[in-house]
Amino acid sequence: MPQNEHIELHRKRHGYRLDHHEKKRKKESREAHDRSHKARKMIGLKAKLYHKQRHAEKIQMKKTIKMHEQRKTKQKNDEKTPQGAVPAYLLDREGQSRAKVLSNMIKQKRKEKAGKWEVPLPKVRAQGETEVFKVIRTGKRQKKAWKRMVTKVCFVGDGFTRKPPKYERFIRPMGLRFKKAHVTHPELKATFCLPILGVKKNPSSPLYTSLGVITKGTVLEVNVSELGLVTQGGKVIWGKYAQVTNNPENDGCINAVLLV
């Protein structure tokens, strides 16, 4: 029976087929033609994917070709002036720069007074009630329409118990309750899956904040004990704010950016 490296052994003993090298050479030279034929005749989704991949390959090829060519040719050097030199009309401009700094500081102070924090997403589209709630009809003849079901992702705390079903106005379905969020640290560029402590503010409406509805732009409080942050006094930081950056009901997960 053929054992271990029987193919190599056969080649060693009997050599290659008489036309082996010819065939190989011809096949390799035909490759370009086959590839172009395939690229021309392919249709549909496969073609789109193939063309995209091929385009990326070609870009790489062009880059390497250009790199090789650069060594051969000489190029105009654009850096005529050395680094430190400054033209005459820019000398003695320090006074102005200081002024700019001052006005920035004034702006910041004004913002703080107004209570506006700096968040990654300052403006978010407001979600209307029809978007966030779905009307649930109840009653013997399905006429009463005072119940609402939340259609967005929400957070309920640990000790949450529903009100008696007859009296609860806002239904938060279990399938849409999330406990964890994928939080990115903007400086470390690392993402962690951290448990949510609570919803701090939903920009659309305070009703949503109290219900715990999480939409894009909501500020959450997350448990960052995993990160091991410590204050200057030596205390361990275990809660921080983070702002949601995606639409959780469309993606099935909550992505947030930590507010440092």
Added chain:
Amino acid sequence: MALYNFKKIMVVPTAKDFIDLTLSKTQRKTPTVVHKHYQIHRIRHFYMRKVKFTQQNYHDRLSQILTDFPKLDDVHPFYADLMNVLYDKDHYKLALGQINIAKNLIDNVAKDYVRLMKYGDSLYRCKQLKRAALGRMCTIMKRQKQSLEYLEQVRQHLSRLPTIDPNTRTLLLCGYPNVGKSSFINKVTRADVEVQPYAFTTKSLFVGHMDYKYLRWQVVDTPGILDHPLEERNTIEMQAITALAHLRSAVLYVMDVSEQCGHNLEQQLKLFENIRPLFANKPLTIVANKCDVKKITELSEENQKIFSDLVADGIPVIETSTLTEEGVMQVKTEACDRLLAHRVDTKMKGKKVHDVLNRLHLAMPAKRDEKDRPPFIPEGALTRRKAMEVDAPKRKLERDLEVELGDDYVLDLQKYWDLMNKDEKSDKIPEVWEGHNIADYIDPEIMKHLVELEKEEELKVQAGEYDSDEESEDDEMKEIRQLAKQIKEKKKLKFMQSIEKDVHGPRMPRTAKKSHYVAQARRSRSTTRKRKREPSAPPLSRTRSQSASRPPRDASGVRDAKMLKKVKMMMKNSQKDMNRMGKKGEADRHVFDLKPKHLLAGKRKSGSTDRR
């Protein structure tokens, strides 16, 4: 894993191929069209189906990989150890574990997203959820790239391993590199192992099969082992050690007497002592190879003492030369016999033997008188047996002659003929001589012999030898014969009866004139027509085949022209429906397929979407 066939493992695709395959399968095998205005449950179902389909495909393929690859705990310890040596048990288990984890993760992802999709209230939301779900599953697969590559390599190597049955009769060859183990296996079996002058030509286990005493034996060739402790051994040597440790076989320790392998006899002896613990419970034979270069008797005193010590220990030492083939058969028979005896011993000591032994009983015929009745062996068989034992030179075979003469060889069977005159052996025999056919006269007393033969035959017939053996037949056969006879008689009677039956009734003789009315009807029909037209063809013309006395079929039994017309009308009426439907006849019930599926169903793919 009864047959240890690792060739049936399916190909493990690379991560990129796997993803492409599954996604394109999802796109082809699930419905592709959905609109915003469909009912929400239909939209949800559409997208949930895609998510579930993708999950199912991944799950199936990964499960297949997991079941195909052998579990190291389930296979024979020999294979488990061999795979550990070759592929590193930890890495192997880790790779399979990762695949298992990936499978579970994919299942969980699909479950979560299907649950979320139940709350999807618009097409956009369901679509985004499906996109997220498929994307997540594919990311999980992308992370398995390394495991899949490793498993594909393992599969390729595993499928090329030789199939060694660990339980059957095996001879294991071991020793230093370059002592002649591969040459030995090439001589004894049909395995074509590479033999080269450099060390470690054989880099893995090879197996060959041979026959002895009507049984199949495995011969396993191992890579050479060098003399260093177990921890320092490399992969190639470890394979040999694994085979030694796990296969219950007869061990042939091959030594190079001429020291051409590069190691002297003391080193070889030292290696032997080192691996001796592995030879426990295995019948051991020492093969002193390359004795055509140097015999044991030509060695120095100490070296000869080595061999005599071994013999004194009870280990047979046999001189061989794989080049001249002396002693090879002896080694084979010796090792096989010892292994058989060992196996029988082990079986006898075991528990299962008694079940069999209790049922065995050797019956000897009881002596009825003092006459001695030994077994009868014909003379020729006895002489041949003696010749075999002595290994005497056989008579020259035709094959040897053919090999000698090469191209000039011609098969000449006439030289074996037994003639009175030896010179006439090569004469051509004529076929005809003096007008007589030689074949008739080959026996000069042929007529006499013929007469004698006929007399004998007569005697035999008289004695009743050719009568059918009726007494030896049992009742069943007799009944059957009787039944057959009855059936035959009945059949004959029926045949006679059917011949006598008068089916057609009284008939007019062929030469009698035709019926008056039929002829008239035919004549009248043709003559009425004839009045209107020119006489083009003779009215009562008939073809050669038609006879005058018989009326044509469509006019037989018809009284007059009016009846004939009515008959024709009825015939045509009954055929109208059939003709309209294009039927072949009354019994044609074929239903035509007016809307064939292959033309009217399916997606509008390339080639058919340029018109609406």
